[in-house]
Amino acid sequence: MIWYVLRRLATLVPVALGVVTLTFALIHLVPGDPVVAMLGDTASPADIAGMRHRLGLDRPILVQYVDFLGGLAHGDLGESISYHQPVSRLIAERFPATLELAGAGLLVAMVIAFPLGFIAGAKPGSAGDVGSMGFAIVGISIPHIYLGPLLMIWFSLDLGLLPLTGRGGIPHLVLPAVTLGTALAAVLARMLRQSIIQVRDSDYMRTAVSKGLSPTLALFRHGLRNALTPVVTLLGLELGGLLTGALITEIIFSWPGLGRMLISAISARDYPLVEGAVLTFALTYVFVNMATDVVYALVDPRVSLR
Amino acid sequence: MTALRRNPSLAAGGVIVLALVAAALFGPSVAHNNPLAIDLTRALAGPSRAHPFGCDALGRDVFARVMWGARLSLGISVSVVVLSLAAGGLIGGCAALAGGRIDNLVMRVVDIVLAFPGILLAIALAAILGPGLVDLAIALTAMGWTGYARLVRGEVLSLREREYVHAAAALGARPRRLLFRHLLPAVAGPVAVQATFGIGGIIGAEAALSFLGLGAMPPTPSWGNMLDAGREFLLVAPHLTTAPGIAIGLAILGFNLLGDGLAALAGRR
Numbered sequence: 001m002i003w004y005v006l007r008r009l010a011t012l013v014p015v016a017l018g019v020v021t022l023t024f025a026l027i028h029l030v031p032g033d034p035v036v037a038m039l040g041d042t043a044s045p046a047d048i049a050g051m052r053h054r055l056g057l058d059r060p061i062l063v064q065y066v067d068f069l070g071g072l073a074h075g076d077l078g079e080s081i082s083y084h085q086p087v088s089r090l091i092a093e094r095f096p097a098t099l100e101l102a103g104a105g106l107l108v109a110m111v112i113a114f115p116l117g118f119i120a121g122a123k124p125g126s127a128g129d130v131g132s133m134g135f136a137i138v139g140i141s142i143p144h145i146y147l148g149p150l151l152m153i154w155f156s157l158d159l160g161l162l163p164l165t166g167r168g169g170i171p172h173l174v175l176p177a178v179t180l181g182t183a184l185a186a187v188l189a190r191m192l193r194q195s196i197i198q199v200r201d202s203d204y205m206r207t208a209v210s211k212g213l214s215p216t217l218a219l220f221r222h223g224l225r226n227a228l229t230p231v232v233t234l235l236g237l238e239l240g241g242l243l244t245g246a247l248i249t250e251i252i253f254s255w256p257g258l259g260r261m262l263i264s265a266i267s268a269r270d271y272p273l274v275e276g277a278v279l280t281f282a283l284t285y286v287f288v289n290m291a292t293d294v295v296y297a298l299v300d301p302r303v304s305l306r
Numbered sequence: 307m308t309a310l311r312r313n314p315s316l317a318a319g320g321v322i323v324l325a326l327v328a329a330a331l332f333g334p335s336v337a338h339n340n341p342l343a344i345d346l347t348r349a350l351a352g353p354s355r356a357h358p359f360g361c362d363a364l365g366r367d368v369f370a371r372v373m374w375g376a377r378l379s380l381g382i383s384v385s386v387v388v389l390s391l392a393a394g395g396l397i398g399g400c401a402a403l404a405g406g407r408i409d410n411l412v413m414r415v416v417d418i419v420l421a422f423p424g425i426l427l428a429i430a431l432a433a434i435l436g437p438g439l440v441d442l443a444i445a446l447t448a449m450g451w452t453g454y455a456r457l458v459r460g461e462v463l464s465l466r467e468r469e470y471v472h473a474a475a476a477l478g479a480r481p482r483r484l485l486f487r488h489l490l491p492a493v494a495g496p497v498a499v500q501a502t503f504g505i506g507g508i509i510g511a512e513a514a515l516s517f518l519g520l521g522a523m524p525p526t527p528s529w530g531n532m533l534d535a536g537r538e539f540l541l542v543a544p545h546l547t548t549a550p551g552i553a554i555g556l557a558i559l560g561f562n563l564l565g566d567g568l569a570a571l572a573g574r575r
Contacts, residue, residue, distance in 0.1 A: 014414065015417055015418060015421050018414065018415075018417070018418030018421070019418060019421045019422070021418075022418055022419070022422075023430070026430050026431060026434055027434065137559065137562065137563065138555075138559070140558075140562055141506075141555050141556075141558040141559035141562055142555045142558075143510050143513055143514065143551070143554050143555060143558065144514070145513060145514060145517045145530065145533050145534075145551075145554075146533060146547065146550075146551030146552075146554060146555060149533070149536070149537055149540055149547045149551065150547075150551065152540055153540055153541075153544050153547075157540060157541050239423070240422075240423025240424050241423065241424045243423045243424065243426075244423050244424030244425050244426050244429075245424065247426070247429075248514055248517070248518070251517075251518060252537070262429075263518055263519075266429075266433040266520070267519065274430070274433060278422075278426060278429075278430045281422075281423060281426050282421055282422045282423065282426060285421060285422070285423040286421050289421075
């Protein structure tokens with residue numbers, strides 16, 4: 001087990017380094033001059049050269065890269081052009097709000113998905129199955145950018161039940177979390193249904209039922225745990241969608257997280273901040289994926305043997 | 307016909323996708339209003355006979371804009387999927403045939419691109435490349451090719467152990483002939499399923515990028531930037547978000563159902 005975890009940790013290093021390199025390459029190598037973009041076409045060559053020097057962009061690309069890696073090792077991501085503050089501090093301020101939103105979205109997804117998937121999988125073909133899967137196909141198809149405004153119209157503007165935008169207590173969290181969690185709920189419910197249908201066919205379930213357990217009870221006692229394994233895997237894979245979904249949900253609900261800061265940094269041409277924010281999202285995803293794998297190995301000892 | 311009745315996903319998805327294609331091809335001529343014509347006297351007007359989906363904040367006809375949006379959305383997503391498929395298929399197929407170090411290196415690169423969650427890579431690229439439809443397509447392709455590379459590589463790896471492929475190789479077929487004549491055609495089924503889902507995914511991603519101001523720029527009508535513009539008028543003119551929102555949802559739903567249907571069809575064989 002410990003070897004598995006260590007081996008999994010070791011694979012993290014090249015991927016993380018690759019992510020850092022690709023992010024750096026995106027900002028520094030893709031055609032289009034960030035300095036010209038920042039200052040506008042009318043800027044004088046002297047201004048452009050000055051800005052380039054200030055940002056260290058006049059040095060050889062390899063030197064910039066090594067410098068970037070060195071800074072990163074100390075948690076130094078440079079200084080934001082629009083905020084005049086260290087990028088790392090800005091990220092530390094905003095990222096908790098994004099994580100809060102993503103966590104709430106995950107919770108909503110599971111709260112919706114588990115009962116629906118269970119109802120659908122326990123009696124395939126029943127009205128409950130058709131209803132749950134109908135919800136699932138709509139939930140997968142409805143985009144965040146429409147679901148968000150729709151929920152705002154219903155629950156904030158028409159019914160006045162929940163706040164429209166911003167971050168505060170639980171009430172502020174409800175609509176963004178539902179907006180974010182619905183698509184994931186739909187995917188998970190479909191997966192859980194499929195998984196339960198498979199488990200119901202297994203020998204140990206037949207044994208449990210023939211011993212006299214009711215099918216539902218047998219499913220609860222013996223089947224559910226096994227049915228959840230593929231769902232956990234899928235959950236890990238879908239967390240990336242949850243992170244970028246959070247980014248878009250932040251824009252819809254004016255949620256003061258890192259996603260909203262990234263988008264405003266893009267329009268302000270604040271490249272150090274863009275770089276830092278993109279890196280934070282990507283590395284978080286890499287770490288979360290690794291954590292999912294490790295948790296998965298803890299839950300299912302067969303994994304570490306593979 | 308009976309096949310369609312036994313496979314309702316395929317039927318429903320097919321109908322929605324056909325309707326969408328018809329909207330993209332003929333919608334702009336059916337909607338005789340100019341999608342860019344500004345008329346402030348009609349600003350935020352609700353649905354009427356002359357303007358079935360109402361008018362936006364500048365008095366432009368929402369129906370015409372949704373139809374032009376269909377053309378843009380479908381045009382971009384199909385080209386992105388075709389490009390991603392060509393690039394990913396070629397890279398994945400070659401990696402599988404080459405094997406060894408090359409395969410390892412290519413799959414590492416795929417892992418790294420896949421380490422960028424969701425549409426983050428497209429957002430980052432679109433931010434650097436600037437707004438515009440070609441740049442948008444490049445950004446979405448850069449994000450999309452990896453899935454096809456993985457799929458084609460996996461399929462080729464398993465297919466090349468089949469007897470007919472061994473036989474062709476024994477007869478002296480070159481790797482290129484093997485790839486194009488024997489392997490890629492066999493991969494077509496699973497790839498078609500994934501590409502169908504992929505079009506739906508790219509429609510959503512394109513809408514999201516345009517919504518964020520990183521895709522199609524106003525006044526070009528795109529469902530994403532229409533939704534963005536409509537958000538300011540949720541209270542007074544909800545039809546501004548309803549029309550493009552339902553269009554995006556239906557388009558994604560159509561391709562998802564069609565993908566489900568195709569998967570069921572391929573699975574039965």
